Amino acid sequence: MMELVLALLIWAAGWGLNAWLARSAVSETRAVQFLVPFIFGATLVLVWEMVVRGLNVPMVILPAPSVIAMRFASSLPILWVDFVQTFLKGALGGYVIGCAAAFLVAILVDRYDFLRRGLLPVGNFVAALPIVGTAPILVMWFGFDWQSKAAVVVVMVFFPMLVNTVAGLREASAMQRDLMQTYAASYGQAFFKLRLPAAMPFIFNGLKISTTLALIGAIVAEFFGSPTLGMGFRISTSVGQLALDMVWAEIVVAALAGSAFYGVVALVEKAVTFWHPSQRA
Amino acid sequence: MMRTFWAVLVVVAAIVLFWYAAAVPMNIKTALTQAEREGAVISPEGAAARRDMSAIALSLANPAQWGDTLVQDKPRLPTPDQVAVELWQTSGAMVLKGRAFSKRSLLFHGWVTLSATLLGFGIGTVLGILLAVGIVHSRVMDMSVMPWAIVSQTIPIIALAPMIIVVLYSVGVQGIIPKAIISAYLSFFPVVVGMVKGLRSPDSMQLDLLRTYNASTSQGFWKLRLPSSLPYLFASLKVAIAASLVGAIVGELPTGAVSGLGARLLAGSYYGQTIQIWSALFAAAILAALLVGILGMIERLLLRRMGVVA
Amino acid sequence: MPVIEARNLELTFQTNDGPVHALKDVNLSIEKGDFVSFIGPSGCGKTTFLRCMAALEHPTGGEITVNGVSPEQARQARAYGYVFQAAGLYPWRTIAGNIKLPLEIMGFSKEEQEKRVKDVLQLVDLEGFGGKYPWQLSGGMQQRASIARALGFDADILLMDEPFGALDEIVRDHLNEQLLALWARTEKTIGFVTHSIPEAVYLSTRIVVMSPRPGRITDVIESPLPKERPLEIRDTPEFIEIAHRVREGLRAGHLDE
Structure with missing residues (x-):
């Protein structure tokens, strides 16, 4: 259960950060243009990890990113x-x-x-x-x-x-x-x-x-x-x-x-x- | 127009001729072995002596067996007429016998693949358009999602297909749904990218004009952005439906599905039934051409009604 | 011997709506050192005539010679430079690279290429821009570069098809002035298509008035203006008088219909 709450929090934080970056004065800079999709991707991977752990999804359906990285x-x-x-x-x-x-x-x-x-x-x-x-x-x-x-x-x-x-x-x-x-x-x-x-x-x-x-x-x-x-x-x-x-x-x-x-x-x-x-x- | 027609006809005729010509050396070895067994005199004698000879040299040495190469049971390269006869016998002829949807009918297999393609294509297109609208109106979505949608176009996401089939099978979902999911995500990304491009296609002068009318965002969307996006949308829909079809066919390969064009391809390659492979391939080609053609027709009709083209 | 001579020149295009007489009974001879303008409404065949001189169109009747030979032979001998309405510079080449393009094709040596590029850049007032790309330059500068490109291989004849048509009036005046200076210095023979009466009068020694359907010459006006022409000459009575005659000629051609 902990992990699911964490997943939700990570999602909200990542999206919030991106929303803030997109509206900020530096949103046109190259670094931010690169950073925003990166944060989005990273959020997605983290949420995936938390959900797989939280719901105990079996490996034969969806392995967690950490397991994939280890493999x-x-x-x-x-x-x-x-x-x-x-x-x-x-x-x-x-x-x-x-x-x-x-x-x-x-x-x-x-x-x-x-x-x-x-x-x-x-x-x-x-x-x-x-x-x-x-x-x-x-x-x-x-x-x-x-x-x-x-x-x-x-x-x-x-x-x-x-x-x-x-x-x-x-x-x-x-x-x-x-x-x-x-x-x-x-x-x-x-x-x-x-x-x-x-x-x-x-x-x-x-x-x-x-x-x-x-x-x-x-x-x-x-x-x-x-x-x-x-x-x-x-x-x-x-x-x-x-x-x-x-x-x-x-x-x-x-x-x-x-x-x-x-x-x-x-x-x-x-x-x-x-x-x-x-x-x- | 007429000149183009003749040029295409000549090119197609040349391809067919070349195909027949290629069938001779492609099938000569088995044809010679067979003929020798039946008592014909072949030069050089004995399959062992011929093993290392080039197919062209063998063909030139045995012109009498050319006819045999075109009527093989399991040829390396079936001739156009063999493929055409097989296509007819597994489609039109079955319809005449009132068995249009028997397991041996290509219409049946084609329909299995087509239904998954269309379902997936529909889902992918709707979701793709919705995401594109979101991207155009939300800066944060644009910046977060759009780069990934573009990157997705450069990677072979079709490699996910076997896994999706098997995973869904293991949780008890099978039949049309897993294939439709593959078709959906394959058509989703091109539609997103094309639609975003289209919705952004009006130039600043046109947008400024609407601003002088004090038009609302939704008015701007329905009256300017959506109509001007249609040519872009249809261009990507044509790509998407072709990708959907490939997705549905590839989705039939793992788990050894028994129906669908992909299953016919796979079964044909297991049992060396080359004529069956070729006819399944042509059925898939005809299906793709029909789908793209229908989209083209809808595009022309729609654009004419909206006055985008004369 | 005239540099360009046309006798009973005829060019008929076959279209779905029947034949179109782009040129009919065109007679003209251009002497060495002439600056000849062709003026008339669209469809009068002025551009077609110029393209016939350049062997870009092929007449269906009559005769035309350039330097005493057929336009095709003159083209093979690279007897003329041609300037189009758009600069048409290659975006993947620098300005210097663009000017070198014909020189490379015609087989000039590397040193000769460098020297000529330098010379013509100076001639069109573009020193220091050789290393720039066309898209980094203004429209007027691009058109000057395209003139430099036509001058580089030093042909005696310069054919210009509305070269300044797409530019604004101020830039155009400036380029007209420069073109006259260049003509005076090089003594080239120039054929110049335009639809602007002041431009034609300001530049030319002879003004050829043309009219459409069929495309033909209706009047040839010799200009009494001196070779030395400051821009202010356009306010003199002589200038206005010639401009008036050209306008009359254009109107007469129009009334014929």
Whole structure:
């Protein structure tokens, strides 16, 4: 009972603090902008801990954050090999291949109007489909190891990346293309000096969307078969053994990997497209 | 318009052709083994001699068996017509026999998945819109919750799905509800982010105009913010419904569910029933396309009625 | 030999509502060192005419030569600099980088690029701004940078399509003054599209009045104003007289309809 009261108090205190910070004179500063969501997150975790303890929620339903943290700390070697298998090999491998392939195809599509008319609607259509469902087929073709996961990721990221890149390559205005005409610039010169830089915001949009898709693809594909390691494998087997602390630990890894992956791409974007209005604000 | 139609047609035809062409080398090894067993002369002879040869070389060496590669029972790559026939036999043909909702019917499995998708999507959308309204009107909610909603878009929250299914199963909840919960939280976050963006889309000139009318907050909401948020809302609804469908399918994978498109995928992959996998995959694709298409139609109708687009 | 010469030039666009005669029976020759303005209501074909000179549009009839050859050949020889209504600077390049853009494409050496950037920045009064990005500059400064970009490779012809149309009056006066000084110093041949009568009269040695449907030349007015023109010249009777004639010409073209 004590813990439940404490949970309520923590919630009220955290929210009150945030409300005060949000209304205070320093609410526009960077530190506070960072602090408020942090307090909110921390409050949530504390309340979770107190409620689980107070109500004696069994481990097989919801483990307390402290239990998850302990499991995380004691399972670092396992989490690491799973991370290497699923993220570095499956997700990252497929991401690089898929995005590079989509980029090259996008240049072709952009060059030939007929391809653009024909492939773009198909690409838009496919981008909305539940592509992760191809996992059983690709596992059958490429085996249980990371290659099949990378293949799923390639298929998942290909179309969003293609559609974004093609849209980006058309972003340069008619006037800027005319300017290139007046310089009698070659296709290559106009491409590298005008259209590619102008396309960068779109290309990075595709790259950012793809980071999340890559991780989803790599994890879900493991539900259809994998060697005895990998984040998806660990999640599905641990769920079967009702070892939910391990499941949560893997989810923490997935969350950290996902946001770090996205963050790195976003940082590169900031450096490359510093000139774009969305980055200047 | 016409030119686009032809271009799409040519591209689709090219994909189908490529698919058939790929089916030959993909299925050649089993086709050759089978043909040899039935007494045909294959070069080179014996499965052992062929094991390390490339599929393309084998295909070129045995053009007589190309036909066999397209009619395999459990092919590595089924042909478009095999998939189409399977799709028809498990949907339209079942309807004609009056068994539209038998366990073998894709309509039945599709409906199981669709109902969970729609329920979850509905819950996620309503909650997402409510939270977005709260965020736009409360600074503390904005500052506390919004960063987390944005971060949630970058992490594979679908990884929670198996756990939700199993935990709810262990407390006695099963069937549509666990899958709907997964669909709901997958659609919730995109809707929150899109809706907040939309509600904030009116520029300061438009907001100032309402201020000169001394309009109340709720008038500003109903007359300006809500209408101008609709394009953003629908853009994220399309993302959300696709995510909901994936969520429902993935939700059918653990616990070995016996119905739903995800269950068909899983069963197909257990028993090597490739044609079944492909037809389930196409059923899911058709479902996704229909859902996104219906949303697009609602969007056009609604926006036209509200005069947002001509 | 005239720098630009058009004989019976014709350009017809095929649209869903039937053919549109953007240009019809256009005859004009521009001599070296001329400052020629094209003025007229929208749809009169003044921009289309300028784009024909630059080989950005292709005439459907008649003939046009630039430096004695076809516009396409002149374009390949990089015979002209073109300035658009919007500055159209690349936001990912600094001002100096933008001016270097055509120089890179045309294969100038690195040292030559640096030297020319320095020279033209001075010419348009933007010394010290080479390292800035376009979005850090005002609209007038951006447009000056885009003129510098067109001057960098030192083509003899400068084609300008309403370059100051989007700027306010005071900035515009200032830029007009600078453009005249620049023209006097470099002796380039300039084609200048505008819809402002005072601007056309103030800048030009010849004013070409055009009218729409079909797009055609209705009058060509030689300016008797001296080459040296302070802004105050706009209050002199001569200036007002020419402006009056241009206005009459525009009105006459309008009444034809």
